[in-house]
Amino acid sequence: MNLSNIFLFVGLPYAALLLFVVGTTQRYRNKGFKVSSLSSQFLEGKSLFWGTVPFHFGILVVAGGHLTAFLIPRAVLAWNGDPLRLMILQITAFSFGLSTLVGLIALLARRLTNTRVKMVTTRMDLFLEVLLLAQVVLGLWVALGYRWGSSWFAADLSPYLWSLFKADPNITAVAAMPLPIQLHIIGAFLIVAIFPFTRLVHLLVAPLHYLNRPYQRVMWNWDRRAIRDPATPWSKTRPKNN
Amino acid sequence: MDIRAQISMVFHLDKCIGCHTCSIACKNIWTDRKGAEYQWWNNVETKPGTGYPQKWEDQDIYKGGWYKDTDGRIHLKGAGKKKGLLNIFHNPSMPTVDDYYEPFTYNYLNLVEAPAGDDQPTARPVSLITGEPMDVKMGPNWDDDLSGTPDYARNDPNMAALSAAERDAMFQLERMAFFYLPRICNHCLNPGCVASCPSGAIYKRGEDGIVLINQKVCRAWRMCVTACPYKKSYYNWHTGKSEKCILCFPRMEAGYAPACMHSCVGRIRYIGVLLYDADKIEATASADEKDLVGKHLEILMDPFDDRVIRSAKANGVPDSTIKAAQNSPTYKFIKEWGMALPLHPEFRTLPMLWYVPPLLPVMASVKDTDGAQKDKLNPIAKTWSDNWLYDTSTEELWGTVEQARMPLKYLASLFSAGDTTLVSDRLKRLMAVRIYRRWKTVGDVSEEKMSRVLKETGLTQEAAEGIFYLTALAKFNDRFVIPPAHREQAMEMIEFTGDVKGNTGFGFREAPSRGM
Numbered sequence: 001m002n003l004s005n006i007f008l009f010v011g012l013p014y015a016a017l018l019l020f021v022v023g024t025t026q027r028y029r030n031k032g033f034k035v036s037s038l039s040s041q042f043l044e045g046k047s048l049f050w051g052t053v054p055f056h057f058g059i060l061v062v063a064g065g066h067l068t069a070f071l072i073p074r075a076v077l078a079w080n081g082d083p084l085r086l087m088i089l090q091i092t093a094f095s096f097g098l099s100t101l102v103g104l105i106a107l108l109a110r111r112l113t114n115t116r117v118k119m120v121t122t123r124m125d126l127f128l129e130v131l132l133l134a135q136v137v138l139g140l141w142v143a144l145g146y147r148w149g150s151s152w153f154a155a156d157l158s159p160y161l162w163s164l165f166k167a168d169p170n171i172t173a174v175a176a177m178p179l180p181i182q183l184h185i186i187g188a189f190l191i192v193a194i195f196p197f198t199r200l201v202h203l204l205v206a207p208l209h210y211l212n213r214p215y216q217r218v219m220w221n222w223d224r225r226a227i228r229d230p231a232t233p234w235s236k237t238r239p240k241n242n
Numbered sequence: 243m244d245i246r247a248q249i250s251m252v253f254h255l256d257k258c259i260g261c262h263t264c265s266i267a268c269k270n271i272w273t274d275r276k277g278a279e280y281q282w283w284n285n286v287e288t289k290p291g292t293g294y295p296q297k298w299e300d301q302d303i304y305k306g307g308w309y310k311d312t313d314g315r316i317h318l319k320g321a322g323k324k325k326g327l328l329n330i331f332h333n334p335s336m337p338t339v340d341d342y343y344e345p346f347t348y349n350y351l352n353l354v355e356a357p358a359g360d361d362q363p364t365a366r367p368v369s370l371i372t373g374e375p376m377d378v379k380m381g382p383n384w385d386d387d388l389s390g391t392p393d394y395a396r397n398d399p400n401m402a403a404l405s406a407a408e409r410d411a412m413f414q415l416e417r418m419a420f421f422y423l424p425r426i427c428n429h430c431l432n433p434g435c436v437a438s439c440p441s442g443a444i445y446k447r448g449e450d451g452i453v454l455i456n457q458k459v460c461r462a463w464r465m466c467v468t469a470c471p472y473k474k475s476y477y478n479w480h481t482g483k484s485e486k487c488i489l490c491f492p493r494m495e496a497g498y499a500p501a502c503m504h505s506c507v508g509r510i511r512y513i514g515v516l517l518y519d520a521d522k523i524e525a526t527a528s529a530d531e532k533d534l535v536g537k538h539l540e541i542l543m544d545p546f547d548d549r550v551i552r553s554a555k556a557n558g559v560p561d562s563t564i565k566a567a568q569n570s571p572t573y574k575f576i577k578e579w580g581m582a583l584p585l586h587p588e589f590r591t592l593p594m595l596w597y598v599p600p601l602l603p604v605m606a607s608v609k610d611t612d613g614a615q616k617d618k619l620n621p622i623a624k625t626w627s628d629n630w631l632y633d634t635s636t637e638e639l640w641g642t643v644e645q646a647r648m649p650l651k652y653l654a655s656l657f658s659a660g661d662t663t664l665v666s667d668r669l670k671r672l673m674a675v676r677i678y679r680r681w682k683t684v685g686d687v688s689e690e691k692m693s694r695v696l697k698e699t700g701l702t703q704e705a706a707e708g709i710f711y712l713t714a715l716a717k718f719n720d721r722f723v724i725p726p727a728h729r730e731q732a733m734e735m736i737e738f739t740g741d742v743k744g745n746t747g748f749g750f751r752e753a754p755s756r757g758m
C-alpha cells in the first residue's frame with residue numbers, strides 16, 4: 001500500500017466527490033441558466049442522430065450496469081451463478097459498450113468537422129469527449145482482457161466503493177488490480193471531479209418529473225380566488241426579501 | 243363553469259399591405275441578439291407560399307400540434323410524455339437552421355477599409371453563425387409577392403385541397419392572386435408547446451393567457467419547437483434556450499399594444515379580452531374536425547351574461563378586465579359579427595389569434611367568359627381598363643365569392659379545416675358591409691337590395707356600421723382595448739409592502755432598528 005495508491009484510490013475519490021458536490025451546487029445556484037447541455041441539433045441534425053442515439057442509449061445501459069453491481073452486488077453475483085446468464089449479461093453489456101464507443105466517435109468527429117457545430121463547441125466539450133472516449137476504450141479493453149467483469153466488479157470493487165462511502169477506505173483489492181482496470185477507475189473519478197464544469201450537468205436535470213404532471217400548465221401572478229375575498233389576507237406567509 | 247380571461251387578437255387580412263413593419267418592430271425590440279437573428283416572432287408570409295420555416299403547415303414533416311386518436315382523445319403528434327422522452331436525445335421532427343434560413347449580415351466595413359484598387363469594393367454577405375462568407379439562398383420572406391412561384395407557392399401544403407386543374411388555374415399569369423398572412427404566436431388555449439415541455443418551463447399566464455417560456459427552467463430539450471404546429475417556438479442556438487413571442491407583455495402591462503400591433507401600417511390588428519370557459523378546453527380541442535370552429539366559438543362566453551360575470555369574479559378576474567371584455571373589439575369580430583376564423587383549427591391548439599379572411603383576392607375573380615371585355619384588356623398589364631378586375635358592381639350578389647379567383651377551398655384549408663361555407667359566410671359579410679356603405683355613401687345601390695344583403699348575412703345596419711367603423715376608422719383605443727394588469731396587486735403577493743413602511747426614502751437594505 002504505497003503512497004501513490006493512497007492518493008489515487010483514497011485521496012482522488014474524496015476530492016472528486018467534494019468537487020462534485022460543491023461544484024454542482026455552486027453551478028446550480030450561481031449559473032442556473034447554464035445547467036443544461038447546449039444542444040446543437042438546430043445547427044446540424046442528421047449526423048447528430050448517428051452519434052447521440054447510440055451514445056446515449058449505450059451509456060445509459062452501461063452506467064446503469066455499473067450502478068447495479070455497486071448497489072446490489074450480491075444479486076448480480078447470484079445472477080452470474082449460471083454461466084449462461086453470465087454470458088448473456090456480459091455480451092449485452094459489451095454490445096452497449098460498443099454502441100457507446102461508436103456514438104462517441106461519431107459525436108467527436110462531428111464536433112471537429114462541422115463548421116457550424118464548431119461555433120458552439122468549447123474546449124471543455126472537447127476535453128470531456130476525449131476523456132469519455134478514453135474511458136470507454138479502457139472499459140471495453142477491460143471487458144475483453146479481464147473476463148467476467150460483472151462478477152469481479154461485484155465481488156471486489158463494490159466493497160471498495162462501499163468502503164469509501166463508509167469513510168473506512170479499504171484499497172487492498174484495487175491496489176492489486178491490473179493497470180487498465182486501475183486506469184478505468186481513476187478515469188471514473190476524474191469524470192466525477194470535472195462533472196460540474198461540463199455539459200454533463202444536464203444529467204442532474206433529466207426531466208423525469210414530466211411523467212407525472214398534467215400536460216397543461218397555468219400560472220397565476222397572484223392567488224386569483226383569494227384576491228376577491230376581503231376576508232382572506234392575500235399572502236399567508238410573510239415574504240422575506242426585505 | 244370556470245371563466246378565465248384571455249388576451250386575443252384579430253388580424254384583418256383585407257387590410258394587410260405586406261409591408262413587414264410589424265416584423266421589424268418586433269425584431270428591433272426582442273430578437274436582435276446572437277442566436278436569435280433567425281427568429282421572427284412576427285413574420286409575414288405571402289399566401290400561397292411555403293412560409294417560414296419552409297412548409298411549416300405540413301405536419302407530416304414537422305409533427306406539430308395534436309391529433310385525435312380512435313379512442314376520441316387527443317395526443318401530441320410528435321411529442322408528449324412517451325414520444326418526447328424517447329426522442330429526447332435526438333428529436334426526429336425538429337426543423338434545423340436550413341429549414342428557416344441561415345442568418346447573415348454584410349461585410350460593410352470592407353466598403354470603407356478596402357485598399358485602393360481597380361474595382362469597386364463590395365460588401366459580401368457573411369453568415370451570422372460561422373462568420374464565413376456565404377451565398378444567401380434563403381430568407382424569412384424569400385417568396386414575397388409570389389417570387390419564385392414554381393419552388394414556393396406551388397409547394398404550399400394547402401394546395402393539397404385543390405385539384406390539379408384548380409391549382410394550375412391559380413398560377414395563370416392573368417389570374418394570379420395572393421394575400422399576406424402575418425403570423426405571431428397564437429397564445430393558444432390548448433398549447434402544444436406547453437404540453438410538450440419536459441422541463442415544465444412553458445406556462446400560460448392565468449391572468450391574461452399569454453404563453454411564456456421561463457428561460458431559467460428551459461433545458462434545451464427542444465420539444466416545443468416540434469410540438470408548436472405554427473412553428474412559433476424557436477431554439478436559440480447560442481444560449482441553448484427556446485424562445486417565443488411574449489406578446490410584449492411588459493408593454494401590455496403598461497397599457498401599450500404589442501410593438502407589432504402598435505406599428506402596423508395597415509392598422510389590421512386588434513387586441514382585446516375574451517372570457518372563455520376553461521372547463522371546456524379539452525372537450526373543445528377533441529371535437530370532430532367539422533365541429534372544431536363551432537366549438538371553438540362556443541367556448542368564448544358572452545361578457546354580458548350574468549353567470550359568466552359571476553364565475554369570472556369568483557375566479558379573481560378584476561372588474562376592469564370584465565369591462566375590457568365587454569368592450570373588446572376582438573369579441574365583436576369573432577363572436578358578435580362572425581367575421582373571423584382561426585388559422586388551421588385542425589391543429590387543435592385552440593389558437594387565440596383570429597383572422598378576418600381576405601375578400602380582395604377573391605373578388606378579383608371575374609372571368610371574361612363571353613369575350614365581352616376582350617378589347618378592353620391591356621395585353622401588357624393584363625388588366626381591364628374599366629376596373630373589371632376588381633369588380634365591385636353588385637349585379638350578381640354572391641357570384642364573385644363563389645367563382646373566386648382565389649379558390650374558396652384554398653382559404654378553407656387555411657382557416658376552417660376545409661369547410662368552405664364558414665369562409666364564404668365571412669366573405670359575404672365583408673361584401674355586405676361594402677354594399678351597405680355603397681348604398682349609404684354612393685347611393686347607386688337600392689335600399690331593397692341593401693336590406694336583402696344584410697338579411698342574408700344576418701347583419702343589422704348597426705352591425706354593418708360597427709364593422710365599418712372598426713375596419714376603416716378605428717383609433718388606437720378602439721383597436722387595442724387592453725385591461726390594466728394590476729401589477730400593483732401582484733406586487734403584494736411577492737413583497738409585503740408594509741415592510742418598507744416607516745423606512746426613509748427607498749428603504750433600507752438593513753432593518754433600521756438598532757440593538758447596538
Ligand code: SF4
Nearest residue numbers: 427428430434435470
Ligand atoms: S402558437 Fe405555438 S408557441 Fe404559441 S401558444 Fe400556440 S402552440 Fe404555443
Ligand code: SF4
Nearest residue numbers: 258261262264506508
Ligand atoms: S405592419 Fe400591418 S400591414 Fe404591414 S405587414 Fe405587418 S400586419 Fe401587414
